[in-house]
Amino acid sequence: MPTSQPRRWPVALVRVLALITLLQVLLQAALAGGFISGHVGYLTAHSVNGSLLVLTVMALGVATILLFRPGRGPWWPILLSAVLWWMVAVQVGVGFARLVGLHIPLGASILALTGAFAWWSFSYRPRPVTA
Template sequence: MPEIRPARRWPIALLRTLTTIVLLQVLIQGALAGGFVTGDVNLLGLHSANAILLILTSTALLPATILLVRPGRGPWWPIVFGVVLWWAIVMQAGLGFARQVGLHIPLGMAIMGLTAALCWWAFAYRTPAPVPAGGPSAPFTAGGPS
C-alpha cells in the first residue's frame, strides 16, 4: 500500500497570520493618515514608522507564499501576488517619503484592496487532499483514467 502524504497545514496558518498582520497594519496606516490630514501632525511620525514596519512584514509574506507551495502543496500564484503587494508597499513608502500624495493616496487604496483580497483568500483556502507518495494510484492514459 502506498504511503499517503498529507499537505502540510502550517504554511497556510503562517500565511493567514501574516496576511492578518499586514491587513491590520494597512488599516492602521489609513487611520494614522486620516488623523494627520485632519490636523494632528504628531501622527506623521507614527505613520512613517508603521510604513517601515509594513515593508518588513510584507517581506515576510514572500517566504510564506513559497512555503505554501512547498511543503504546503498549495497554488503558485500567491507568490506572484505577494511580490506585487510587496513592490506596491515599497513604492507607497517611497511616494510617502517624497510627499507625492497625489499618487500616495490612490496607491494606498489599491494596497488595501490587494491585502484584503489576499487575506480573504488565505482564510477561504483549504489544503488539498492527501495523495499517495508515488503519485495517484490510478494509471493515466491519453483517454483518461483506465
C-alpha cells in the same frame, strides 16, 4: 490511489501574516486620517508603520513560498506578495516624496489587494496529496 493530508502550518502562517498585513494597512489609513485632521505626531507613526509594512510583506512572501513547498499550495501567492511588496516599497518612496495625488490611490489599491488576499487565505482549504 492513496492520499495523505498536506501540512497545516504553512497555511496557518500565511493567514497570520496576511491578517497582520491587513491590520497594518488599515492602521496606515487611520494614522493618515489623524495627521490630516491636524495631529502632526501621527505622521511619524505613519512613517514607522509604513517601513515596518515593508518587512511584514517580505515575511508574507517567505510564508507563500513555504505554502507552495512543503505546503503543496498554489504558486500564484508568491507572485502576488512580490507585487504587493513592490507596491508598498513604491508607496513609501511616494510618501516621502509627498506625491499625495499618487500616494492615496496607491494606498487604496494596496488595501484592496491585501483585503482580497486575506479573505482568500482564510477560505483556502489544502487538498489531500496523492502519494
